Amino acid sequence: MIPFSAQLVNLFAALLLLIAFAMLSQRRILSLINLFAMQGLVLSVSTLIVGLTTQQHHLYYSAALTLVLKVIFLPWLLHRLIRKLNVKWDVETMFNIPSTMLIGIVLVVFAFNLALPISQLSGTIIRSTLGIAMASVLLSFLMMITRRKAVPQVIGFLAMENGLFFAATSATYGMPMVVELGIALDVLVGAFIFGIFFFHIRETFDSLDIKHMERLKED
Amino acid sequence: MEIFAVLGIPLIGGILLALFGCRRWAPELNSAASFATFAASAALTAKVISDGPMLAWNEQFFVDPFNVFLVALTAFVGFTTSLFSRPYMRIEQHHGKLSINQLRLYYSMYQLFTFTMLLALLTNNMGILWVAMEAATLTTVLLVSLYRTPASIEAAWKYFILCGVGIAQALFGTILLYFAAEKVLGADGTALLWTHLDTVKDQLEPTVLSLAFVFLLVGYGTKVGLAPLHNWLPDAHAEGPTPISAVLSGLLLNVALYAVVRSKVLVDGALGTEFAGNLMMGFGLLSVVMAAFFLSRQKDIKRLFAYSSIEHMGLMTFAFGMGGPVATFAGLLHMTVHCLTKSAIFFAVGHASQKAGTQLIDGIRGLIKTTPTVGWGLALGSLAILGMPPFGVFASEFLILTTAMHTHPWATPFLLVALGVAFAAVFSKVQPMVFGETTEQRLPHPPALIPVFVHLGLVLMLGLYIPPYLADWYRQAAALIG
Numbered sequence: 001m002i003p004f005s006a007q008l009v010n011l012f013a014a015l016l017l018l019i020a021f022a023m024l025s026q027r028r029i030l031s032l033i034n035l036f037a038m039q040g041l042v043l044s045v046s047t048l049i050v051g052l053t054t055q056q057h058h059l060y061y062s063a064a065l066t067l068v069l070k071v072i073f074l075p076w077l078l079h080r081l082i083r084k085l086n087v088k089w090d091v092e093t094m095f096n097i098p099s100t101m102l103i104g105i106v107l108v109v110f111a112f113n114l115a116l117p118i119s120q121l122s123g124t125i126i127r128s129t130l131g132i133a134m135a136s137v138l139l140s141f142l143m144m145i146t147r148r149k150a151v152p153q154v155i156g157f158l159a160m161e162n163g164l165f166f167a168a169t170s171a172t173y174g175m176p177m178v179v180e181l182g183i184a185l186d187v188l189v190g191a192f193i194f195g196i197f198f199f200h201i202r203e204t205f206d207s208l209d210i211k212h213m214e215r216l217k218e219d
Numbered sequence: 220m221e222i223f224a225v226l227g228i229p230l231i232g233g234i235l236l237a238l239f240g241c242r243r244w245a246p247e248l249n250s251a252a253s254f255a256t257f258a259a260s261a262a263l264t265a266k267v268i269s270d271g272p273m274l275a276w277n278e279q280f281f282v283d284p285f286n287v288f289l290v291a292l293t294a295f296v297g298f299t300t301s302l303f304s305r306p307y308m309r310i311e312q313h314h315g316k317l318s319i320n321q322l323r324l325y326y327s328m329y330q331l332f333t334f335t336m337l338l339a340l341l342t343n344n345m346g347i348l349w350v351a352m353e354a355a356t357l358t359t360v361l362l363v364s365l366y367r368t369p370a371s372i373e374a375a376w377k378y379f380i381l382c383g384v385g386i387a388q389a390l391f392g393t394i395l396l397y398f399a400a401e402k403v404l405g406a407d408g409t410a411l412l413w414t415h416l417d418t419v420k421d422q423l424e425p426t427v428l429s430l431a432f433v434f435l436l437v438g439y440g441t442k443v444g445l446a447p448l449h450n451w452l453p454d455a456h457a458e459g460p461t462p463i464s465a466v467l468s469g470l471l472l473n474v475a476l477y478a479v480v481r482s483k484v485l486v487d488g489a490l491g492t493e494f495a496g497n498l499m500m501g502f503g504l505l506s507v508v509m510a511a512f513f514l515s516r517q518k519d520i521k522r523l524f525a526y527s528s529i530e531h532m533g534l535m536t537f538a539f540g541m542g543g544p545v546a547t548f549a550g551l552l553h554m555t556v557h558c559l560t561k562s563a564i565f566f567a568v569g570h571a572s573q574k575a576g577t578q579l580i581d582g583i584r585g586l587i588k589t590t591p592t593v594g595w596g597l598a599l600g601s602l603a604i605l606g607m608p609p610f611g612v613f614a615s616e617f618l619i620l621t622t623a624m625h626t627h628p629w630a631t632p633f634l635l636v637a638l639g640v641a642f643a644a645v646f647s648k649v650q651p652m653v654f655g656e657t658t659e660q661r662l663p664h665p666p667a668l669i670p671v672f673v674h675l676g677l678v679l680m681l682g683l684y685i686p687p688y689l690a691d692w693y694r695q696a697a698a699l700i701g
Contacts, residue, residue: 117426122398137391144384150376157383164390171398176408178279179346183390186353190383193357197364197376204369213373216454 005053012046013129016166017108020139023159024104027092029151033078036155039162040070047169056173065184066165074158074191081195082151085202092149100146104139111135122171133167150201150208154194161187221266222275222282224259225290225337228252229297233330240323246305249326253294253301256333260294263287268688274343274414281343281414284695285551289477290340292555296469296562297333299670303566304329304462310573311460321365325460332358332466336474345411348478349386349393352442355471356382363459374454381451382442389438389478395431396485399423413481420488432486432495435479436502442475444529445536446506456525457578461569464521468528469562473554476532480539480700487542487701499540504633506533511637515644519578520568523648524561527604530641531557537634538619539700541626547697549618552685556611556678560603563674567596570668571652580648585657594653596671601649603678605642611681 019039026032044066051059082088111134119130140160147153161183168175175183198208205212232252236245264287267273272283282290308325311317317325335358339351356379364375397411403419404410416423437448444452456464479499486495510530517523531553538550570593575583586594603610616638623630685693 114430118395118398118430121402121424121427134391137387141384144380153380157380157387160384160387164387164394167391168394168397171394172401173406175346175394175397176344176411178408179344179350179411182347182350183353186350186357189354189357193360193379196361197372197379200364200367200372201376204367204372210376212369213376216370216373216377216458 003053005049009046009049010129012042012049013132013166013170015042016046016136016162017132017139020136020159020163021101021104023155024100024139024143024146025097029082029090029092029149030088032152032155033075033082036078036159036162037071037075039159040066040074043162043166044071046166047174050169050173054173058177059169059174061177062165062169062174062180065180069184069187070158070162073188077191077195078151078155081198085151085198085208087151087208090149090151092147092152100142104142107138107142108135111138118171129170130167133163133170135163136166137163139163148210150198150210153210158187158191220275221259221263222280222341225256225263225294226334226341228256228259229330229334229337232256233327233334236323236330237327240326241319245323245326246301246308249329250298250301250305252330253298253333256337257294257298260290260337264291268692278409278412278414279343279347280341282341283699284692285480285699286340286477288551288692288696289473289554290337292558293333293336293340293470293474296558296674297466299673300462300465300469300562300566301329303465303569303670304460307462307569307573308460316366321367325362325365328358328362329462329466332362336470339474340477343412343414345393345396345413345416345481348481349390352389352439352475352478353383353386355474356386356442359455359459359463359467359471362463363455365460365463366458368458370454371458374451374458378451378455381448385438385441385448387438388434388441392431392434392436392438392482395427395434396482399427399431399489413485416485417488420485421491423485423489425490428486428489429494432482433498435482436495436498439475439478439482440502440536443472443479443532443536444506445502445533446509446529449506449510449529452529453522453525456528457519457521461521461565461572464525465562465565465569468525468565469558472528472532473558476535476539476554479536483539484700493542496540496542499536500627500630501540503533503535503537503540504630506530507537507637508633511641511644514641515647517644517648518580520572520580520583520648520652521565521578523580523645524564524568524604527641527645528557528561530637531561531604534616534619534634537630538622541619541622542701543622543626544694544697545618546622546626547700548693549615549622551693551696552611552681553615553619556615556681557604559674559678560600560610560612563671563678564597564600564604566668566671566674567593567600571597580652583652584655585659586653588657589659592668592671596668596675597649598653599675600671601645603675605645606638609679609682610675611678614682614685 048063112131115131144156267287335355400410441448483495572578606616
């Protein structure tokens, strides 16, 4: 019998995976940012539950850090950016959403197989979610590959970091605090640089479409 | 306390330059901070040579013969590059390519970049190593796009996204490493300290560590520029300002390789097989061969030498992959001589393309007539990087090849063909640049090229004579790596 808290975390893990799939198929930038914030919230709550059940106090801080950084600050920054860049209502033309989803399913199966030997070794209550964490990393990766615009690519990048964070919590109850703080700092600085970059790209190419940036290659 | 001086000076320098980078004396402050960092690293080196390895600040930092030699090298090349960049960036400003605020960004980020590399080298914590490597990307990405041309913005975006994704794989590798270590060392925060991991490496779970190493190698390997993950490297080197190309190529790639080698030591201890070494040899050999064949297709002089960096990083990865005292010694020597030679070449190339107003190989001709010192610097630097005796690159490549013949004879033909192709490609492109006909006038003022000749002089010395204490140091480091 799986304890109630573990079931709860499993539920949140499933939500995380669903959101990853939703992001993969979402074409509107605004909804994409909201999905990203939701993913952060799910992550934060599941970290808190793990912390409460296992009495790992540093997980409270991780949960708080996730809440501030990924649910409040980054979505706020992204909302501000898309308003300033005037791409708030942009809809991306993506081809073949069904086949992207099929590739996504294959990736999930692959991730579960890869994670199986590791989660068997793990002693944490939520070890079974490691496969989900890996799957959401791979799905974010797929999202970055399929997108042709700068903002969704960045959201894919940030979602990948969410997946990695979840992997750390489910395999080991989180990394040491100093490392987590360092990673959070990197994400924060990275987000600012992304912001500066969007304006540079817009200034230079008059659009945030990556397809303008395919000139540098070997001939 | 030398460790804190080595880390503190560039950090404070970066903050000061962010505030005062617009002043006329900002370039001098930049050089002074780099010199102070170099002096502190020399003091640290002297201390480690006399007292042996040391730990500091709750074991969060540690110094052993392997990283202290890279710290000294990084601080030294950081200093000479700041000397080179002083007149170079001023001329760029006079040409109207850069505004005063862009220069402020440049000087501040230059110091912070040095800080992140030194932090990556000195930290004992594998997690902080990752944080510092990611921070090194973040500090340089705005420097690659410093000129704000479409090509430079594209290059910087590619650099950002590819290295960001790559390094995310390394984070997953680090998580797996922590997962394996936590079972042995407990979850009290010491489980990511390299010195602790090193003592218990034979108890770490082999299946987890082999998976972790794959992620770590792919992640940090992206930053090393290993094929097929190298796509960002030629663009970033070609489009950024030349001093940044010099430090990216000479220093950052070394630091990333350092991270791979540190991980390899742990994985080798846990697995007791050749798994990690074989993977590194495979990636290394692929990079050497791929880069050699791309060299002949280059039209841009900085791209040409960027591919040459991929080739040499591949050679080093191959050498560390082979393992054993001789190959590791050769790998360390090659790290040193490649770093010195490649940065010297970039200094000469920077001056040449600045004067010609183009980076295209066809646009630069007859350097020996217009600016003899730049011409000689480029000619000698290219000969050195191509492995001509008596330069130090010859010594290290010779050692790598002879070891490969002994232990992995199947790899030797690939290496020899690649080195031959690289020689033909680079030599045939550099030769007309230096000796070709030109209609341009000889320039009245010779450029300041002391760093170029200091570097080449050191490489020449390392080819002819390695001082006993230096050889001893390499041997100790090689013994650590195994």
